């Protein structure tokens with residue numbers, strides 16, 4: 604099965620199995636990865652699933668939607684690589700993707 608590597612705010616790496624079609628937020632929460640909350644359940648309305656995506660995978664991801672852009676405006680440390688993990692679905696071409704979780708969620 605493909606995997607995703609989340610790095611939590613303390614710098615600990617969590618390599619977890621990632622079923623295709625499941626959102627990266629749900630995958631992290633399924634495995635109890637610290638530093639990601641997913642308070643709205645994936646409705647793109649809370650921004651507590653913020654993560655920094657490895658730039659090597661950037662072009663394999665869908666572009667941010669207007670709603671995602673709007674929600675990201677409220678995160679504490681917005682970067683070019685910022686994404687909301689609930690808006691990204693696992694796919695075979697994302698095997699091994701790395702996501703750094705921010706020091707704090709909103």
Ligand code: FES
Nearest residue numbers: 641643647650689
């Ligand atoms: S889980 Fe709420 S915006 Fe992603």
